[in-house]
Amino acid sequence: MTLSEGARAGTRELEMLDSLLALGGLVLLRDSVEWEGRSLLKALVKKSALCGEQVHILGCEVSEEEFREGFDSDINNRLVYHDFFRDPLNWSKTGEALPGGPLGALRAMCNRTDLGPVTIALDSLSWLLLHLPCTILCQTLHTVSHQDSCPPGDGSPVGKVHVLGLLHEELHGRGPMGALSSLAQTEVTLGGTMGQASARILCRRPRQRPTDQTQWFSILPDFSLDLQEGPSIESQPHSDPHIPPVDPTAHLTFNLHLSKKEREARDNLTLPFQFSSEKQEALLRPRPSQATSHIFYEPDAYDDLDQEDPDDDLDI
Amino acid sequence: MAAVATCGGDAGSAGSAVATASKSNVTSFQRRGPRASGTNDSGPRLVSITGTRPSVRNGQLLVSTGLPALDQLLGGGLAVGTVLLIEEDKYNIYSSLLFKYFLAEGIVNGHTLLVASANEDPANILQELPAPLLDDNCKKEFDEDVYNRKTPESNIKMKIAWRYQLLPKMEIGPVSSSRFGHYYDASKRIPQELIEASKWHGFFLPEKIPSTLKVEPCSLTHGYIKLLQFIQNIIYEEGFDGSNPQKKQKNILRIGIQNLGSPLWGDDICCTENGDSSHSLTKFLYVLRGLLRTSLSVCIITMPTHLIQNKAVIAHITNLSDIVVGLESFIGSERETNPLYKDYHGLIHIRQIPRLNNLVCDESDVKDLGFKLKRKLFTIERLHLPPDLSDTVSRSSKQDLAESAKRLGPGCGMMAGGKKHLDF
Numbered sequence: 213m214t215l216s217e218g219a220r221a222g223t224r225e226l227e228m229l230d231s232l233l234a235l236g237g238l239v240l241l242r243d244s245v246e247w248e249g250r251s252l253l254k255a256l257v258k259k260s261a262l263c264g265e266q267v268h269i270l271g272c273e274v275s276e277e278e279f280r281e282g283f284d285s286d287i288n289n290r291l292v293y294h295d296f297f298r299d300p301l302n303w304s305k306t307g308e309a310l311p312g313g314p315l316g317a318l319r320a321m322c323n324r325t326d327l328g329p330v331t332i333a334l335d336s337l338s339w340l341l342l343h344l345p346c347t348i349l350c351q352t353l354h355t356v357s358h359q360d361s362c363p364p365g366d367g368s369p370v371g372k373v374h375v376l377g378l379l380h381e382e383l384h385g386r387g388p389m390g391a392l393s394s395l396a397q398t399e400v401t402l403g404g405t406m407g408q409a410s411a412r413i414l415c416r417r418p419r420q421r422p423t424d425q426t427q428w429f430s431i432l433p434d435f436s437l438d439l440q441e442g443p444s445i446e447s448q449p450h451s452d453p454h455i456p457p458v459d460p461t462a463h464l465t466f467n468l469h470l471s472k473k474e475r476e477a478r479d480n481l482t483l484p485f486q487f488s489s490e491k492q493e494a495l496l497r498p499r500p501s502q503a504t505s506h507i508f509y510e511p512d513a514y515d516d517l518d519q520e521d522p523d524d525d526l527d528i
Numbered sequence: 529m530a531a532v533a534t535c536g537g538d539a540g541s542a543g544s545a546v547a548t549a550s551k552s553n554v555t556s557f558q559r560r561g562p563r564a565s566g567t568n569d570s571g572p573r574l575v576s577i578t579g580t581r582p583s584v585r586n587g588q589l590l591v592s593t594g595l596p597a598l599d600q601l602l603g604g605g606l607a608v609g610t611v612l613l614i615e616e617d618k619y620n621i622y623s624s625l626l627f628k629y630f631l632a633e634g635i636v637n638g639h640t641l642l643v644a645s646a647n648e649d650p651a652n653i654l655q656e657l658p659a660p661l662l663d664d665n666c667k668k669e670f671d672e673d674v675y676n677r678k679t680p681e682s683n684i685k686m687k688i689a690w691r692y693q694l695l696p697k698m699e700i701g702p703v704s705s706s707r708f709g710h711y712y713d714a715s716k717r718i719p720q721e722l723i724e725a726s727k728w729h730g731f732f733l734p735e736k737i738p739s740t741l742k743v744e745p746c747s748l749t750h751g752y753i754k755l756l757q758f759i760q761n762i763i764y765e766e767g768f769d770g771s772n773p774q775k776k777q778k779n780i781l782r783i784g785i786q787n788l789g790s791p792l793w794g795d796d797i798c799c800t801e802n803g804d805s806s807h808s809l810t811k812f813l814y815v816l817r818g819l820l821r822t823s824l825s826v827c828i829i830t831m832p833t834h835l836i837q838n839k840a841v842i843a844h845i846t847n848l849s850d851i852v853v854g855l856e857s858f859i860g861s862e863r864e865t866n867p868l869y870k871d872y873h874g875l876i877h878i879r880q881i882p883r884l885n886n887l888v889c890d891e892s893d894v895k896d897l898g899f900k901l902k903r904k905l906f907t908i909e910r911l912h913l914p915p916d917l918s919d920t921v922s923r924s925s926k927q928d929l930a931e932s933a934k935r936l937g938p939g940c941g942m943m944a945g946g947k948k949h950l951d952f
Binding site: 276345346347350351354355358385386387390391394395416419420421422424458 | 791
């Protein structure tokens with residue numbers, strides 16, 4: 213790969229992660245059993261850490277060692293890890309676990325004092341949805357992700373807040389999924405065909421049309437992203453790929469179109485009522501004196517003026 | 529007459545009564561009004577509040593929804609004391625636009641506003657209202673629009689129907705002086721001085737309820753209780769229900785509630801089918817309607833009904849509201865690319881119109897309506913489907929015609945009825 217190609221691939225890679233992180237707010241990563249999303253979550257975490265943001269991780273589903281695996285040491289030093297996997301109900305009572313569980317940790321992030329940009333990765337949001345009431349979780353997520361829209365009293369700029377939530381689609385019904393989708397600013401659904409992973413990205417900008425695009429990618433072992441073109445063979449049939457728009461005038465038994473010569477001939481045709489343009493102008497000029505309308509009758513050649521009244525033989 | 533003349537009491541008042549009786553020589557009935565009676569507080573006068581007008585059908589007081597096209601479909605406007613429920617479209621773009629038109633109409637008419645929301649600060653909502661189109665500018669802009677649309681055809685002089693050249697063109701723009709129902713420019717913001725001159729109250733749920741409150745199970749969700757109390761306080765304190773005698777001019781309270789029923793209000797009706805608080809939304813609507821009927825107020829509610837899992841609840845909600853309008857936008861659905869719907873941005877369904885003091889409601893016979901958001905106008909039009917001409921029309925559009933025919937009323941002709949197509 214030449215230098216320019218590498219640079220271009222690098223910029224495209226940046227575009228995808230940038231577009232996911234551009235809007236701020238809640239980013240939902242919906243994965244399934246076949247196409248897992250934790251590696252994309254880690255890629256986003258790595259990108260945020262490299263940008264210098266503060267990164268908090270709420271680890272509920274996998275252990276801390278497993279999550280930190282694959283990151284190099286400087287990234288690992290920047291991550292602030294809240295571990296709720298080892299002792300979720302705080303039975304060991306060592307005092308190092310945060311009070312209030314993961315919900316308390318989220319609420320604590322609502323009232324943070326430093327105002328730089330921050331990324332909060334929830335691993336996973338499914339775990340939280342299964343252990344907490346959906347409404348409380350939605351309200352807390354909304355408060356956390358919209359902190360930047362309520363500036364504090366002293367007017368200092370607040371950095372953007374990104375909340376990355378990993379959601380396993382198969383664990384939840386349509387209700388909670390719909391509720392969380394309506395809250396999310398960006399929604400990434402992972403899928404793919406034939407060994408190629410794809411991400412369908414739906415961005416909801418406020419008061420604008422949502423944008424929907426699909427991106428094929430693969431994640432390298434060091435959690436950087438490699439963008440790819442889609443698979444060469446379109447295996448799934450599209451509903452309406454190349455059918456031209458239906459022309460209702462296509463298969464008629466009569467002709468609806470006029471050629472140029474026919475159009476000229478039509479224009480030169482004299483109309484059945486002999487009419488000159490002067491008379492037309494005279495009639496079109498509005499005449500305020502006349503309230504009634506006139507009928508101008510000019511008999512043509514075929515008209516037969518019969519002096520006899522055909523109604524004569526009626527006995528009226 | 530005799531009783532008046534001989535009644536005891538004040539001689540002065542008896543004298544004046546006799547004097548007025550003798551002046552009205554035809555009948556003993558006296559017209560009640562400021563000139564006939566001497567006292568300040570007379571009987572019921574015709575209430576004239578800015579921005580309202582009586583309905584032509586039954587004299588009910590109506591206000592405008594902010595969209596003259598919607599007013600026409602609802603029979604002239606929104607009746608005072610009723611609830612307009614808007615079923616949101618999937619991405620909440622057009623329903624929030626209707627919500628803003630309603631509030632902007634309130635500001636332009638000088639009504640008091642009450643804005644309640646769980647996800648956005650009401651002050652921010654008010655900043656984003658569309659600017660009203662003033663009379664002198666808008667006519668020019670509409671003529672421009674009309675001209676742009678008709679440019680290709682206007683060069684052809686009419687050859688056969690030449691007498692129609694003299695007829696004036698059809699007015700499709702707004703009537704120049706319309707005091708009921710204004711037009712708004714969705715691309716511009718409302719001027720700041722109009723917002724400051726208006727009176728409004730905001731209810732932002734995260735401020736009213738601290739998030740660490742322990743929620744105890746009760747029949748009505750905590751957020752709803754707070755909202756009802758807030759509305760009741762405003763109605764009582766400002767005298768919209770006649771409790772405090774209003775010395776100044778009577779006014780209308782316009783209440784706008786955004787995204788009611790979403791999880792941000794603390795209601796789990798969108799999350800589960802049979803939750804703990806499955807009746808709290810219906811109770812809220814019932815109490816709200818009671819508050820509205822006894823005061824001079826109008827309410828608009830937007831609700832994400834596409835998220836509600838239990839369909840029976842949607843039926844209850846429809847019954848408890850007065851006017852229900854559903855919006856269905858084509859964004860993201862397969863209908864976006866369908867040539868049948870290419871001129872429109874979505875469909876609008878009028879699901880219910882109330883019968884207020886009436887046996888018959890003012891339903892229009894047009895049931896299939898589409899809307900589109902042009903540069904400045906939000907128009908609602910009757911859907912015109914092209915005729916199904918030949919057999920070689922591709923299957924997808926034919927099936928879609930059948931699907932859409934199921935929703936059509938009889939107003940669209942029986943051409944595409946049912947899945948089997950009979951070509952005549």
